[in-house]
Amino acid sequence: MKNTTKWLFIIIGAAAVIAIIWFAASGNSDENAYEGQPYLGEEDAPVTVLEFGDYKCPYCKAFEAQFFPQIDKELIQTGEIKFYFINLPFINVDSKRAAKFAETVYQELGNETYWKFHSLLYEKQPADPAAEKQDIYDEEFLKKTLGEMTSSEDVKQVMDAFNDGTGDEAVEEDLKLANKLNVSQTPTLIVDGERFEGQNIEDLKKMVEEAK
Numbered sequence: 001m002k003n004t005t006k007w008l009f010i011i012i013g014a015a016a017v018i019a020i021i022w023f024a025a026s027g028n029s030d031e032n033a034y035e036g037q038p039y040l041g042e043e044d045a046p047v048t049v050l051e052f053g054d055y056k057c058p059y060c061k062a063f064e065a066q067f068f069p070q071i072d073k074e075l076i077q078t079g080e081i082k083f084y085f086i087n088l089p090f091i092n093v094d095s096k097r098a099a100k101f102a103e104t105v106y107q108e109l110g111n112e113t114y115w116k117f118h119s120l121l122y123e124k125q126p127a128d129p130a131a132e133k134q135d136i137y138d139e140e141f142l143k144k145t146l147g148e149m150t151s152s153e154d155v156k157q158v159m160d161a162f163n164d165g166t167g168d169e170a171v172e173e174d175l176k177l178a179n180k181l182n183v184s185q186t187p188t189l190i191v192d193g194e195r196f197e198g199q200n201i202e203d204l205k206k207m208v209e210e211a212k
Contacts (some may be wrong), residue, residue, distance in 0.1 A: 103167030
C-alpha cells in the first residue's frame with residue numbers, strides 16, 4: 001500500500017510538471033511566432049507592438065509617414081515598446097514579392113538595413129490609386145530600390161538569396177500569425193496580444209501603459 005501511494009504521488013508530480021511546461025510553452029507561442037523577425041526598440045522593452053502591413057497598401061504608407069514617427073519618438077525611443085513589422089501581403093501578387101524581398105534583405109543584410117529598405121519601399125509607393133492593382137514591385141524595381149541605399153555587392157547577395165527562396169518561410173510564418181490573431185486588414189496594430197482600436201498616439205500610449 002505504501003509503495004502504491006508513493007508511485008501515485010510520483011505520477012501526480014510528473015503530470016504537474018508536464019502541465020506547467022505545456023502552459024509555459026503555450027503562453028509563449030505567439031512570441032515565438034515573431035521572434036527572429038525585424039524589430040525596433042530595446043530587447044527588454046516591457047510591451048510588444050506588432051504592425052501588420054502590406055507594402056502596396058496606401059493606408060500603410062500613410063501610417064508610415066504620419067503615425068509611425070510619433071510611435072518611434074514617444075514609445076520606441078523611450079524604451080516603452082518593442083516594435084515588430086509583420087507582413088500581411090494581400091493586395092496583389094507583388095505585395096507578396098515585396099514582402100519576401102524585404103525579409104531577404106533582413107536575413108542577408110541585418111536589422112538596420114532592413115528598416116532603411118522598409119521605409120524607402122513605402123516612400124516609393126506610387127501615389128496613383130490605380131497602381132494598387134498593378135504589378136509594380138517586380139524584381140527589377142526591388143533590385144533598383146535596394147541599390148539606392150547599399151552596394152552592388154550587397155544587392156547581388158540579396159538577389160541570389162531571394163531567388164533561392166530565402167524570404168519565403170518568414171512570410172508564410174507572418175501569414176500564419178495574422179490568421180491566428182484574426183488580422184485581415186492593414187495596417188493593424190496588436191499590443192501585447194490585443195488589437196489597438198484607438199485613433200491617435202495618446203490612445204496608443206494609454207493602451208501601452210495598461211499593458212505593462
